[in-house]
Amino acid sequence: MITLPDLVETVVKIAFILGLTIGFYAPIIGWIERKQSAVMQDRIGGNRAAILGFTVIGLFHSLADAIKLIFKEDFVPRGAETALHRLAPVISVVPALIAFAVIPFGGTYNLWGHETRLVIADLDVGVLYVFAIASLATYGVVIAGWASNNNWSLLGALRAAAQMFSYEVAMGLTIIGLVMFYQSLSLVEIVDKQENFYHWGIIWHFPAFILFLTCAIAENKRIPFDTPEAESELVAGYFTEYSGMKFIMFWTAEFLEIVTISALCVTLFFGGHQIPFVTVSGLIDFLGFLGPNGANAAAMLIGVAVFIIKLTLLIMLQMSIRWTLPRFRYDQVMKLGWKMILPASLIWIFLVGAGILTGVMPAV
Amino acid sequence: MGVIDDSEQAEAVLSDSVIITQLDKVVAWGRQYSFFLYPFITACCGMEFMSVAGPRYDIDRFGAALPRFSPRQADLLMVVGTISHKQAPILVKVFNQMTEPKWVFAYGACTVSGGMYDNYATVQGIDTLIPVDIYVPGCPPRPEMVLDGLIKLQEQVVKERQTNRVKGIAPVGEADDRIVT
Numbered sequence: 327m328i329t330l331p332d333l334v335e336t337v338v339k340i341a342f343i344l345g346l347t348i349g350f351y352a353p354i355i356g357w358i359e360r361k362q363s364a365v366m367q368d369r370i371g372g373n374r375a376a377i378l379g380f381t382v383i384g385l386f387h388s389l390a391d392a393i394k395l396i397f398k399e400d401f402v403p404r405g406a407e408t409a410l411h412r413l414a415p416v417i418s419v420v421p422a423l424i425a426f427a428v429i430p431f432g433g434t435y436n437l438w439g440h441e442t443r444l445v446i447a448d449l450d451v452g453v454l455y456v457f458a459i460a461s462l463a464t465y466g467v468v469i470a471g472w473a474s475n476n477n478w479s480l481l482g483a484l485r486a487a488a489q490m491f492s493y494e495v496a497m498g499l500t501i502i503g504l505v506m507f508y509q510s511l512s513l514v515e516i517v518d519k520q521e522n523f524y525h526w527g528i529i530w531h532f533p534a535f536i537l538f539l540t541c542a543i544a545e546n547k548r549i550p551f552d553t554p555e556a557e558s559e560l561v562a563g564y565f566t567e568y569s570g571m572k573f574i575m576f577w578t579a580e581f582l583e584i585v586t587i588s589a590l591c592v593t594l595f596f597g598g599h600q601i602p603f604v605t606v607s608g609l610i611d612f613l614g615f616l617g618p619n620g621a622n623a624a625a626m627l628i629g630v631a632v633f634i635i636k637l638t639l640l641i642m643l644q645m646s647i648r649w650t651l652p653r654f655r656y657d658q659v660m661k662l663g664w665k666m667i668l669p670a671s672l673i674w675i676f677l678v679g680a681g682i683l684t685g686v687m688p689a690v
Numbered sequence: 691m692g693v694i695d696d697s698e699q700a701e702a703v704l705s706d707s708v709i710i711t712q713l714d715k716v717v718a719w720g721r722q723y724s725f726f727l728y729p730f731i732t733a734c735c736g737m738e739f740m741s742v743a744g745p746r747y748d749i750d751r752f753g754a755a756l757p758r759f760s761p762r763q764a765d766l767l768m769v770v771g772t773i774s775h776k777q778a779p780i781l782v783k784v785f786n787q788m789t790e791p792k793w794v795f796a797y798g799a800c801t802v803s804g805g806m807y808d809n810y811a812t813v814q815g816i817d818t819l820i821p822v823d824i825y826v827p828g829c830p831p832r833p834e835m836v837l838d839g840l841i842k843l844q845e846q847v848v849k850e851r852q853t854n855r856v857k858g859i860a861p862v863g864e865a866d867d868r869i870v871t
């Protein structure tokens with residue numbers, strides 16, 4: 327039975343997540359990407375777009391891009407499947423957004439007698455849900471490539487499909503060790519078990535983190551795995567025939583996936599909203615001078631802030647990877663996925679199993 | 691006051707207080723700082739283009755950094771280098787494939803007038819093929835000149851009426867790869 331406070335709480339949480347991802351991170355990532363590339367190439371980067379004389383270190387260039395793209399011609403090529411051509415960008419964006427539903431961005435707090443858990447949906451099978459949703463994104467890409475009636479689009483889409491499916495297998499396997507360790511598929515439970523700093527995923531599962539991040543970047547088709555949109559070979563890959571707002575939707579999907587990947591990494595490996603050596607109840611006790619409600623609210627804000635800081639650091643890490651490495655050749659991408667990451671993750675599962683059996687790894 | 695049928699007239703009557711005018715301004719502001727380039731590079735001017743894009747001169751400062759190799763996503767067609775008659779149909783095709791609004795930047799003496807190639811093989815100025823918005827002569831033009839040209843183009847973009855600006859297809863050749871609506 328859903329009560330009114332529950333409903334209000336859920337709506338607020340959904341609004342917060344949408345605001346955080348689309349409203350905050352999408353433009354900010356666009357800006358970071360631009361500015362970081364400029365800094366890494368010893369350039370200055372966009373700094374001319376100004377509102378009332380303020381440039382905010384080039385942040386308004388993201389705004390200018392958005393305005394221009396909204397008012398750009400909306401183009402459907404001749405011979406394209408019009409309906410599918412319109413639908414594809416939506417199918418790409420939505421999975422990246424709804425994957426966020428199971429990711430906890432804070433702990434449990436008691437506000438004015440109402441138990442508030444900072445996750446939209448606490449599913450028992452959160453990890454599986456994320457993977458299921460992530461594989462839906464493939465449809466957007468494949469439909470975009472097929473509906474465009476363009477050779478490059480189709481080739482890009484086929485590459486993307488092959489690459490995303492291959493890396494999904496490996497990505498799923500890299501997480502198995504973690505699931506064995508925490509004995510749960512619920513992301514909320516996994517975060518709760520990381521209250522003890524010595525049980526953080528990164529400490530016991532560092533190889534899995536490296537493998538997972540590699541697979542996740544490949545799944546997101548970012549450099550060095552951007553063969554589906556390789557400019558020198560495929561013009562712009564599966565979104566060659568998209569202009570204006572539909573084109574920016576593919577970009578947004580890419581940016582949102584960066585956020586989702588980072589959020590998943592934070593949740594699985596970096597303890598979500600947890601601060602090292604500080605428990606949630608300890609934090610609330612420490613803030614006790616604010617009164618019970620004030621202490622809970624302050625602890626909630628601190629938890630969310632810690633989560634966002636970790637998220638941002640991981641996003642920056644992904645950006646640095648993107649601007650550091652050159653693109654793999656297509657066969658190298660496949661070889662890396664099937665011949666290296668997949669066996670490595672299988673070996674890691676074996677090692678974790680042995681570790682748990684012999685008691686080298688602590689029981690959590 | 692009578693019926694306002696023409697938007698130009700409406701603008702004059704309603705002055706700056708109405709949202710249409712303001713929308714035009716906002717769009718102009720956005721377009722001015724967000725040129726996605728289509729680098730159509732065929733010859734030696736390309737070296738100088740690299741310099742413009744590189745750290746020293748950094749065209750990204752003006753918001754014109756991102757190259758899109760799909761004409762559908764590009765705004766500014768940078769024609770850099772000699773255009774021979776063999777190359778001309780490709781240039782026209784790329785121009786036709788670009789989505790509105792679009793601008794053309796003639797980069798270097800070759801694109802402006804054919805340059806030193808005053809012969810049967812070279813197009814004597816790309817404005818015989820497609821409408822050009824800004825000419826930057828020089829063989830090759832210095833990066834400062836290119837940046838100056840870009841700033842001038844930005845000023846021009848601000849002055850244009852933004853919301854119903856259509857350039858259409860090139861006056862030469864066939865437009866078989868684009869539905870004109």
Ligand code: SF4
Nearest residue numbers: 734735798799800829
């Ligand atoms: S203008 Fe001069 S430098 Fe540029 S393409 Fe022509 S000949 Fe080469």
